[in-house]
Amino acid sequence: MKIKTVISFIVFFMFFLVIAYFQPIFFSDEPKEEQINLNDMTQKKQESDHLATTGGALYIGKESLPNKSWAREADEVKVKKGKISLVELSEKEAPLTPFQLGQTLGEIGEKINFKTNISLRLKGKLYNLELSDGEMNYSPVVKFKNGAFAILNFSKQNGKLTSVIYLSVEELVQLKRYMIIEVEK
Known part of the structure; x- marks a missing residue:
């Protein structure tokens, strides 16, 4: 027993x-981490190469910002040869259209097609920008009709948009944040 x-x-x-x-x-x-496969998302939508120029993209290539209060909302403004080449915004009041701070990649992906490969032309040379899966999930790049670009920075903790960097093609190439391959000279 x-x-x-x-x-x-x-x-x-x-x-x-x-x-x-x-x-x-x-x-x-x-909560379980939401992983979004952007390749599937872009295949379901009709392709559009460029976004309408809005938000900080309006001022890339311009000689000045619209007013001093707008400049105070920017975290960083870079000027090269008398023209704005980079504007970083992370304030709630900042003009981020069509994006909003706090949005998830999925919410933005419903409206915008993200691409893993982006062609760039700079000083007569053609470049191909390639984004990895990690870059697509946390810092994808979008192109605007005026030739400006935006890097969307998402938090790795909660997956929400924390800042947007609007920049010229020159700044994007010089930033060396992504794999860039020179296609033709």
């Missing part, structure tokens, strides 16, 4: 240890 009791105790003890071990795996309080 004692041996049966000891064996029963060991079996129940092992059973509860297994349950206690697997409980955090199956019943986690943390």
